[in-house]
Amino acid sequence: MSKNNANLETNKKHVPTETDSSSLKGTFIFTMSIGLFIVLSWSAIFFLFLNRM
Amino acid sequence: MHLHRYEKIWLTFGIGSLIIFLTVLGVSAFAMGHQPPSHMAKVDPQNVRSEAPFDEPGLRQIDETTYQANIIAMAFTYQPNKIEVPVGSTVRFHVTSSDVVHSFTIPNTNVNFMVTPGHINMAEHTFTEPGTYLVLCNEYCGTGHHHMQMTIEVVE
Numbered sequence A: 001m002s003k004n005n006a007n008l009e010t011n012k013k014h015v016p017t018e019t020d021s022s023s024l025k026g027t028f029i030f031t032m033s034i035g036l037f038i039v040l041s042w043s044a045i046f047f048l049f050l051n052r053m
Numbered sequence B: 001m002h003l004h005r006y007e008k009i010w011l012t013f014g015i016g017s018l019i020i021f022l023t024v025l026g027v028s029a030f031a032m033g034h035q036p037p038s039h040m041a042k043v044d045p046q047n048v049r050s051e052a053p054f055d056e057p058g059l060r061q062i063d064e065t066t067y068q069a070n071i072i073a074m075a076f077t078y079q080p081n082k083i084e085v086p087v088g089s090t091v092r093f094h095v096t097s098s099d100v101v102h103s104f105t106i107p108n109t110n111v112n113f114m115v116t117p118g119h120i121n122m123a124e125h126t127f128t129e130p131g132t133y134l135v136l137c138n139e140y141c142g143t144g145h146h147h148m149q150m151t152i153e154v155v156e
């Protein structure tokens, strides 16, 4: 038991420093792509409807 | 509350599209009178032929260019099976079913709706091109479903 605890203590030195996980760049690109897809498909159907009036 | 710059952008985009969508919907519903085809008009599905307007199925002229077509859909035909209107006419279709769910579909137009028993299903279309228009049932309604059709003649 005490031996394990000692190991944990030493491992603490290797705790990684703060990475860039808070970047929202990928999320942003993906969100806007989905948004663009929805807007384009909605508009296409809406203009088809208007053309057939 | 702290919002990331990107979050602000996509929230603005999302809320903006919601507003545009609801505006389009509101204008078409309240200003232009668009409604779901089955709306709230009801008819007794057991006695479709005994009361107006389906006691006399067919075409009725409302004014110079407007007609009302009262049509009964049934397995596997429509009654009447053929109507004729002059080009430029606006036809209001009032369709009900005397049995199961059918549909009333004129390809390449906005007339494409379910015909549900017990409801008077409505749609309106202005025929600007002369010709023969096919009407199809696109709700599977039984073994003769693929024979279920009628025609609209639009004449000069």
Ligand SMILES: [Cu+2]
Pocket: B074, B075, B076, B101, B102, B103, B137, B138, B139, B140, B141, B145, B148
């Ligand atoms: Cu049918």
